[in-house]
Amino acid sequence: MKIYSVRANNRRRAFEVSTRSRTLLFPYVMAEPISSSQDKVTSVEVDRELGSEGFTYTLESGLEGTVHIDHVLEYNKDTSYVADLLLYKLPIAVQRGLKRSSLGTRELIRRLGTSPSQFYRLLDQTNYKKSVRQMLVLLYLLDCEVDVVIKRRKTA
Numbered sequence: 001m002k003i004y005s006v007r008a009n010n011r012r013r014a015f016e017v018s019t020r021s022r023t024l025l026f027p028y029v030m031a032e033p034i035s036s037s038q039d040k041v042t043s044v045e046v047d048r049e050l051g052s053e054g055f056t057y058t059l060e061s062g063l064e065g066t067v068h069i070d071h072v073l074e075y076n077k078d079t080s081y082v083a084d085l086l087l088y089k090l091p092i093a094v095q096r097g098l099k100r101s102s103l104g105t106r107e108l109i110r111r112l113g114t115s116p117s118q119f120y121r122l123l124d125q126t127n128y129k130k131s132v133r134q135m136l137v138l139l140y141l142l143d144c145e146v147d148v149v150i151k152r153r154k155t156a
Contacts, residue, residue: 008041097142
């Protein structure tokens with residue numbers, strides 16, 4: 001997710017991060033180094049070196065800090081971020097299972113009943129449009145046991 005603009009709001013003591021769809025707040029106390037009343041944020045800008053997926057800020061003391069959009073989304077409990085995180089972890093588990101498995105790639109593709117291009121899309125951890133069902137079938141074929149655990153989140 002790209003950051004389009006970022007603004008330091010010293011009154012609210014938070015960064016206002018604007019993405020394509022909305023504006024999110026990220027408190028100063030969550031950033032490192034932390035801004036204080038004696039060491040205020042003097043400048044903030046979208047970091048192009050991070051592909052516009054983060055921002056860099058400077059304090060009066062000269063200290064600099066960088067915040068990635070993932071930290072902002074996690075702080076704001078963005079539901080699509082949490083779902084994408086799960087869809088990121090599943091292909092990594094599949095890749096580990098492939099290293100341990102005696103089954104070849106062609107055999108897995110045949111058992112899945114899919115095309116080679118679809119199989120490689122399943123392995124791509126940055127592809128968030130894959131079917132969770134196919135990922136679970138693939139993990140089963142790799143002799144992995146998948147158990148979904150649902151627990152209540154701890155509140156801060």
